[in-house]
Amino acid sequence: MSDSSKDRSGSGASADAGKATVAAAGSPRQGGTSRGPFELGRFLERWGVLVAFFLLLGTSTWAEGFDFLSFENFRTMLNSNSAVGILAIGMTLVIVSSGIDLSVGSMLVLSAAFGVTAMNWVAERGQSELNSVLVAVAAMLLTGLVAGMLNGALVVVGRLAPFIATLGGLAAYRSIALAIAEAGEIRSSSATLFAKIGRSGIPLGWESGVDADGNLAYAGLLNAGGKPLTLTWAIIAFVAIALVAQWFLSMSRFGRQLVAVGANETAARYAGVPVGWVRFRVYAIMGMLAGVAGAFVSARGNSVSTSGTGLNYELDAIAAVVIGGTSLRGGFGRVWGTVIGVLILAMMTNILTISKVSVYWQGAVKGAVIVLAVLVQRGRRA
Amino acid sequence: MTGASQPNPPGRAAAPAPAGVAAAPSGVLLAARGVTVEYPGVRALDDVSIEFRAGEIHAVVGENGAGKSTLMKVLSGLVRPTTGSVEVGGRRAQFSGPSDAIRAGVAMVHQELNLVPALDVAENVLLGREEVMAFGLAIRRGAQRARAKALLAMLGADIDPARSAEDLSIAEAQFVEIAKCLASDARVLIFDEPTAVLGERETTRLLALFRRLRDEGRAIVFISHHLDEVVAVADRTTVLRDGRLVQEFARGAADEDALAAAMVGRELGSIYPEKGVAVTDAAPAIELVGFGATGRSRGISLAVRPGEIVGLAGLVGSGRTETAEAIVGLRRSTGSLRVGGRDVRFTSPAAARAAGVAYVSEDRKGRGLHVTMSSIENMTMPSLDRYARLGGISIDGSGERATTDRWIRDFAIRCARPELPISSLSGGNQQKFALARWLEAGPRVLIVDEPTRGVDVGAKGEIYRIIADLARRGLACIVISSELPEVIGLSHRVVVLRGGEVAGELPRERLLREDCEERIVRLASGLSEEKERDA
Numbered sequence: 049m050s051d052s053s054k055d056r057s058g059s060g061a062s063a064d065a066g067k068a069t070v071a072a073a074g075s076p077r078q079g080g081t082s083r084g085p086f087e088l089g090r091f092l093e094r095w096g097v098l099v100a101f102f103l104l105l106g107t108s109t110w111a112e113g114f115d116f117l118s119f120e121n122f123r124t125m126l127n128s129n130s131a132v133g134i135l136a137i138g139m140t141l142v143i144v145s146s147g148i149d150l151s152v153g154s155m156l157v158l159s160a161a162f163g164v165t166a167m168n169w170v171a172e173r174g175q176s177e178l179n180s181v182l183v184a185v186a187a188m189l190l191t192g193l194v195a196g197m198l199n200g201a202l203v204v205v206g207r208l209a210p211f212i213a214t215l216g217g218l219a220a221y222r223s224i225a226l227a228i229a230e231a232g233e234i235r236s237s238s239a240t241l242f243a244k245i246g247r248s249g250i251p252l253g254w255e256s257g258v259d260a261d262g263n264l265a266y267a268g269l270l271n272a273g274g275k276p277l278t279l280t281w282a283i284i285a286f287v288a289i290a291l292v293a294q295w296f297l298s299m300s301r302f303g304r305q306l307v308a309v310g311a312n313e314t315a316a317r318y319a320g321v322p323v324g325w326v327r328f329r330v331y332a333i334m335g336m337l338a339g340v341a342g343a344f345v346s347a348r349g350n351s352v353s354t355s356g357t358g359l360n361y362e363l364d365a366i367a368a369v370v371i372g373g374t375s376l377r378g379g380f381g382r383v384w385g386t387v388i389g390v391l392i393l394a395m396m397t398n399i400l401t402i403s404k405v406s407v408y409w410q411g412a413v414k415g416a417v418i419v420l421a422v423l424v425q426r427g428r429r430a
Numbered sequence: 431m432t433g434a435s436q437p438n439p440p441g442r443a444a445a446p447a448p449a450g451v452a453a454a455p456s457g458v459l460l461a462a463r464g465v466t467v468e469y470p471g472v473r474a475l476d477d478v479s480i481e482f483r484a485g486e487i488h489a490v491v492g493e494n495g496a497g498k499s500t501l502m503k504v505l506s507g508l509v510r511p512t513t514g515s516v517e518v519g520g521r522r523a524q525f526s527g528p529s530d531a532i533r534a535g536v537a538m539v540h541q542e543l544n545l546v547p548a549l550d551v552a553e554n555v556l557l558g559r560e561e562v563m564a565f566g567l568a569i570r571r572g573a574q575r576a577r578a579k580a581l582l583a584m585l586g587a588d589i590d591p592a593r594s595a596e597d598l599s600i601a602e603a604q605f606v607e608i609a610k611c612l613a614s615d616a617r618v619l620i621f622d623e624p625t626a627v628l629g630e631r632e633t634t635r636l637l638a639l640f641r642r643l644r645d646e647g648r649a650i651v652f653i654s655h656h657l658d659e660v661v662a663v664a665d666r667t668t669v670l671r672d673g674r675l676v677q678e679f680a681r682g683a684a685d686e687d688a689l690a691a692a693m694v695g696r697e698l699g700s701i702y703p704e705k706g707v708a709v710t711d712a713a714p715a716i717e718l719v720g721f722g723a724t725g726r727s728r729g730i731s732l733a734v735r736p737g738e739i740v741g742l743a744g745l746v747g748s749g750r751t752e753t754a755e756a757i758v759g760l761r762r763s764t765g766s767l768r769v770g771g772r773d774v775r776f777t778s779p780a781a782a783r784a785a786g787v788a789y790v791s792e793d794r795k796g797r798g799l800h801v802t803m804s805s806i807e808n809m810t811m812p813s814l815d816r817y818a819r820l821g822g823i824s825i826d827g828s829g830e831r832a833t834t835d836r837w838i839r840d841f842a843i844r845c846a847r848p849e850l851p852i853s854s855l856s857g858g859n860q861q862k863f864a865l866a867r868w869l870e871a872g873p874r875v876l877i878v879d880e881p882t883r884g885v886d887v888g889a890k891g892e893i894y895r896i897i898a899d900l901a902r903r904g905l906a907c908i909v910i911s912s913e914l915p916e917v918i919g920l921s922h923r924v925v926v927l928r929g930g931e932v933a934g935e936l937p938r939e940r941l942l943r944e945d946c947e948e949r950i951v952r953l954a955s956g957l958s959e960e961k962e963r964d965a
Contacts, residue, residue: 299824300822304825311800316811
């Protein structure tokens, strides 16, 4: 038995360490090993989304004054974008698995429609408001879950390309909702309780006494009118879901397997990863999150417009994911990036609206930003 | 138009014959002059000057990480040197990309083949130089196919140009890739480990082709880990080590041992470890009875006992890999399979692993490992369940790290930072991880497919020793390999497959005889018709 190459004193340890780096640097496509001491492209690829965020923040503040930076303004932006945000978080997971879900907006409206219909049906039969609202929420989550599972089954069992399978869902799920209400609106029969899910939350201010005119005075975070701000349940849910999703993506077995499937499905299969089960679950989770988003959207309006609710949300969700730096080819993603992506989209809408840019032009600006985001981050896609 | 008359490629006037192309007076077609390539903290190439002459096969050898690939990337325009220059035909050339190099007549056949799977063979061969009707209205399919067929015929490859590139075997794809280079009328052809994916027979054909292309006056640059091929075919051999040019040998000036010594900077002993004595009376750890991968192999009966290494030889396409994949449930199978005396049929590699059967794929980059993921993540992928905490909500990171560090120590893996993508490691070290990740699952049966493909000489010896050690400790091993010395040097007996069936078997005594290599080749290629268990 020879001891052929156990000891390589000839080349030395430092040279060997160097060799490994050569291999990495020699193939610029792989890994995160940097090629130069500092390269703008590399930096932007990784942190571009934060740079964009602060640039936009600076521009907005400059254009609108410091009111833009107010807590109230951010709360409003977050609140009105929390549904898209929740969808975008699920979309991040789907895209990491190298899939896509075009049906999220339709799943949202379908679960909202089913939920509100179920609520009204139960209420008509004499159930209390509380019970009927509970039924509504359960029905929404369940509808979303079932729709998502159907997507997952089409992708995994039916072996359809995710794009095609969910394109079908995009058309079909909304169509069912439209059919139920004959393209109209479904109003909630709940007087106040259901709407509270969408409008109330944790108040951020409290009574501090009475002012000179005899009115109640408040302390804490107040809006322009001096009343306390509310941290709505929708915002809390958005943030909580983001935290949980980021944890699952980077710390859990499911997240690890999701990345493995997205990076190289064949290699994952060869390593014994249950590829089908992983894929199925990610679509089911996406569906359930669409149900959650549906609950908040319908509760805020206390009704569902089957033709308008959730329309084109899939585009905003995908845009937020892409801006956030998740690779559309799968195998790499970050939820925090998506959250910032949602904020960037929200700020853009906000500033464009305030600057009185026509709604018709806003799409063009948004589109340009999305394409720019992909261009800046394309190193990772190559 | 007949296939034989080749029209002039666009962009180059009537000078299709490579011999007629302007070369420097010395016959130097392509040269690197004092090329240095620096990456942060490391010098991948250090002042390398090398010349490639018309009518010469020039081999470049070196261990993984010696700088061969970087040099080839410089020559083919993928990487720009930090200092130094590249000359084509005696004139300094500035390549800003591979297309510049191709235009200058320098074409590279990459290790990873770059065919478009959706197109047919002819379309791939003539990609970018299609035969079109006037004004580019449509592609002239017939003319394309005729021309592709002619080019392939020149290579001695009988591949139907109408076939889809998707269906090609790796060897066939390689010939198509070479035809593509010929279509671009390249004067310098650079081959990056072309034989790594080929069986013996295809290799012989490819080497014959090298000689033919050389005799036409082209310059052939050839990277290989197979020193026997280098000695057989190269007119000149350059050895790189740690980014520097160590030595240049003219034909016949160095044998395999001398080359290997120059590569590693010291003498090498025999790289094959001693074979342990196989325990022949134990019950088989795995038994195939009339087993086969549906559509690819059939009727294979084979029993491997604990401590035994059985080599599986055969040409590319003989069904070796497919059979192994069928065993671990990656393909549908026929016949019966017994593991540890129990009848089984696995539905996935996870199920096979649970029963103690592990398969290490031949295709390290595509199937064996996740190249974009870290060494640690790759290490624990097959046994991830063991590190799951709270039902999978979190992963035991320190446990993963400890396991990885243990294998790094045990297998002497050179991996300073296992949290970096595994692609930052050399092929040999990646291969050790590919083995370790399955051994961590504690298998009783190990199937390794091409264990040393794309691995340098030093690491090869280490991998052989690892496999021999495992067998000595009672693991039943099946080693699939296209390298005959490897199969013979490592195995207790060798089973040869041909066309999906067992063509013959060579027991231990037979492997000691001088002519065993020839015997395997004859069995594999069907030259000897009788199926015999022993001569």
